[in-house]
Structures are given as structure tokens and as C-alpha cells.
Amino acid sequence: xxxxxxxxxxxxxxxxxxxxxxxxxxxxxxxxxxxxxxxxxxxxxxxxxxxxxxxxxxxxxxxxxxxxxxxxxxxxxxxxxxxxxxxxxxxxxxxxxxxxxxxxxxxxxxxxxxxxxxxxxxxxxxxxxxxxxxxxxxxxxxxxxxxxxxxxxxxxxxxxxxxxxxxxxxxxxxxxxxxxxxxxxxxxxxxxxxxxxxxxxxxxxxxxxxxxxxxxxxxxxxxxxxxxxxxxxxxxxxxxxxxxxxxx
Amino acid sequence: xxxxxxxxxxxxxxxxxxxxxxxxxxxxxxxxxxxxxxxxxxxxxxxxxxxxxxxxxxxxxxxxxxxxxxxxxxxxxxxxxxxxxxxxxxxxxxxxxxxxxxxxxxxxxxxxxxxxxxxxxxxxxxxxxxxxxxxxxxxxxxxxxxxxxxxxxxxxxxxxxxxxxxxxxxxxxxxxxxxxxxxxxxxxxxxxxxxxxxxxxxxxxxxxxxxxxxxxxxxxxxxxxxxxxxx
Numbered sequence: 218x219x220x221x222x223x224x225x226x227x228x229x230x231x232x233x234x235x236x237x238x239x240x241x242x243x244x245x246x247x248x249x250x251x252x253x254x255x256x257x258x259x260x261x262x263x264x265x266x267x268x269x270x271x272x273x274x275x276x277x278x279x280x281x282x283x284x285x286x287x288x289x290x291x292x293x294x295x296x297x298x299x300x301x302x303x304x305x306x307x308x309x310x311x312x313x314x315x316x317x318x319x320x321x322x323x324x325x326x327x328x329x330x331x332x333x334x335x336x337x338x339x340x341x342x343x344x345x346x347x348x349x350x351x352x353x354x355x356x357x358x359x360x361x362x363x364x365x366x367x368x369x370x371x372x373x374x375x376x377x378x379x380x381x382x383x384x385x386x387x388x389x390x391x392x393x394x395x396x397x398x399x400x401x402x403x404x405x406x407x408x409x410x411x412x413x414x415x416x417x418x419x420x421x422x423x424x425x426x427x428x429x430x431x432x433x434x435x436x437x438x439x440x441x442x443x444x445x446x447x448x449x450x451x452x453x454x455x456x457x458x459x460x461x462x463x464x465x
Numbered sequence: 466x467x468x469x470x471x472x473x474x475x476x477x478x479x480x481x482x483x484x485x486x487x488x489x490x491x492x493x494x495x496x497x498x499x500x501x502x503x504x505x506x507x508x509x510x511x512x513x514x515x516x517x518x519x520x521x522x523x524x525x526x527x528x529x530x531x532x533x534x535x536x537x538x539x540x541x542x543x544x545x546x547x548x549x550x551x552x553x554x555x556x557x558x559x560x561x562x563x564x565x566x567x568x569x570x571x572x573x574x575x576x577x578x579x580x581x582x583x584x585x586x587x588x589x590x591x592x593x594x595x596x597x598x599x600x601x602x603x604x605x606x607x608x609x610x611x612x613x614x615x616x617x618x619x620x621x622x623x624x625x626x627x628x629x630x631x632x633x634x635x636x637x638x639x640x641x642x643x644x645x646x647x648x649x650x651x652x653x654x655x656x657x658x659x660x661x662x663x664x665x666x667x668x669x670x671x672x673x674x675x676x677x678x679x680x681x682x683x684x685x686x687x688x689x690x691x692x693x694x695x696x
Contacts, residue, residue: 224629228553231626231640235618307612308637344615370611370630370638377615378626402524409573413496423491458583460572
């Protein structure tokens, strides 16, 4: 439960972030707001733009000296379970939670070194964009600290404002290519329901078609979008602007 | 073209309204597990009364693709009455006749080619603002899942959070927001998405007496567009 001054600091940032005139000022006010929640520092990393996956380099914010070079020199992005989790999850999660998903020894090495270099754990907040982009805002916190759902959602809201306001100071990525073959309307309908996690049986029931026909449309959409799994289909459809989330 | 469905026009759009309630049940009760009222295979709440104005995007067969409910907040709204904790300055400060709530926003199969869903989504936003502006509404309020806040900020340009997120009992969290309904915002969104014509379309009252359907209105509009005549 936040005390009144902390709550006021957090709300002020949520309300005013988009009117802040410089990136330095934005950083400064964001850090004040996340410190009110008990976080230490923040870094913004772009993972994807216009359907293309990008190397996870910090764009703004603070990472420990040398960490980024060390990360890329060791090809850690291949073993970094936080990256696929960011694509799959709508909710924030910690490095500790991402490390627990790892099965490779290099993943354990990566997170062991990350905890040491950063001297902290990190809450990763995925931020999705209108142009099919995915960014994350990493907020450092004391190792072993439990972050409850109210703190996570407040941090996520702050991170969303930070990311959107911060991106306003940078150039936008190029728009995506056209699909070689557009989806049919039936395929598009099936893709929409795949994005909501529906099975072929569910989709068949919703659209009054057979499970087999639903599967046929989903497979055709996967081929057209060049992906092999339903999760990738959902992500790619979102990234290409084929599906947009309703707001409320 | 986005159809503006007032209480008087519900007979014209009866098929689409039934589909909307079914989709709402699928998305909110089945999909999200929210404990909402279910009736005749659809989801309904007390906002689905004669004050509700539904906006609908239809396909060329009249099938429902996107819908939202806009409604005055004076007597009741989800944000002010069910989720008042989302408004930091006090929900009652928003109980004004010139404020509408947007709620139960649904979208189905919006795009077949790259960026199409984005364009159609923008058309829908502009139509919401046009419909509200035509009724002298100054602000639209609502609540959004925290995971979609960044999307909302980018899509609506002038969206502002009204408070800190509130955690749902069913899981997840929502942020209250407001959007100013201004000509300036409408014009910026139109320019951004190269929209020349108004997006909101409200059938004249005579439509009710003629027995025309929503599907026929949509098809007629599309035929005019193809022949170069704009409604």
C-alpha cells in the first residue's frame, strides 16, 4: 500500500509524462516515480519493430557500464529466457521468474552474471505499440523482494507512459512490407481468435464451422505469415497490424 | 463507415446487436472469466438501456466486426460506479452530462493485409469522437487493461490516465482514462490516417419505417463507394 506522498508522485507522472519536454527530464521524473514504488533504476529496450525482431539493445535509461557489450559478446540473447517471455506475456515478470524458465546451463550463467553486474533483480514490463512494436522497460529492485500484483500493475502503467513519452524523442522505425498473399476474411477471423488463445474447436464453435475447417484456415494463415506455431502467429499478426486490441 | 446505432435504430440493426452480445459473452465471460450477467447466450449489463449508443463496423455481408458502447455517465457507468478506485481525483468529479463512457469494446477479424487493422481501428476511433462531438460531449472516459495502456496512449494521442491501476478480483488490472473530444483531436487523427470523409454514419429515422437492415445500409454504402459517390 503506497503512502499518500508516494501515490501523489506516481499519479503526477502518469498524468503529466506526455507533456515533459526533454528526455533527461522524463528520465528524472520517471526515476522519482518508480523510486516511490521501491525500484532503483530503469532502462528502455526495443525488442521488435514492425514485425521484425531486433537485438535487445538499451535505447534510453541506465545499464551498468560494460554490461551491454558483455551480453552481446557472449551471445546471451540466444539464452535469455526473458526475451520470449516478453513476447508471450502481457504482465510484468522478474529476472528470477525468467531464470526459472531456463533449461540451458548458459541461461543460468547469464542470469547469475546479470544479478552480479546489476547488483539487483529486475522487473520487466512489456510495452506494446500501435506499429507492431514490442519494447520492455526494466526496473531494478532488491534481490529477494516480492512484488505484489498492485505494485506490478502500477510499475507497468508507469513503464508504459515512460516508453511512449520517451519514444517521442526518437525516430520511428520504417513501416513493414506488404504480405505476398493477404489473408482471406475467414483466415483473418480465425487469426483473431487464435490471438485470444482459442483452440480450433473453440474457433469452430464460435464461427459455426467445423474444427477441421478452422484448423485449415489457421494453417493457411501460418503459411502466409511465415510462422510455425500458433503463438508466433498471434505475435506476428499483431506485429504486422493485422489485429489491433480493443481498448476497453 | 461506422454505424451509429441509437435506441431508435435498434430494429434496423437487430441482427448485429444480437451478435454483439454473443461476442461480448465470448470475450468477457468465457475469455476473461468476468462474472457478468448472461442472458439468451449473450452478455448484458445495466448500461445496455435506451441511453446506450453502439458504434459498429460491419463487413460486406452486414456481419459485425467491431463494436463499442458509448453511454452517458450521469446515472451509472462501469468506471464511476464499479471501478471508482481508478479515478484519483474522485469518480464523482466526472459525473457530468457532457461525459460519455466507452465500454465493452470488441473487435473481430479487422485486417487481411499489413496495416489494415490499424487503419480500420483508426476509423473506429475517429467515428467515436465524431458521434460524441455531434452530441456536444466534451470527454470520453473508460478503463483499459494495463497491458494495453501503451497502445491506448499511442492510438488516441490525447488519452490521459485518471489514476493508478486497480487490480481486478478475477486477475489483471485496469487503468481509468479520459480522452478529450475536440475538433483538434479529430483533425489530427484524420490527418494521421489520411481520412478525407467523416467516418460515423447514423441512419435517418425514416430507415426504421422502411424496414431496411444494417446489412443493406452497409451494402448500399459500399456500392456507392465503388461507383465513386460518397454518402
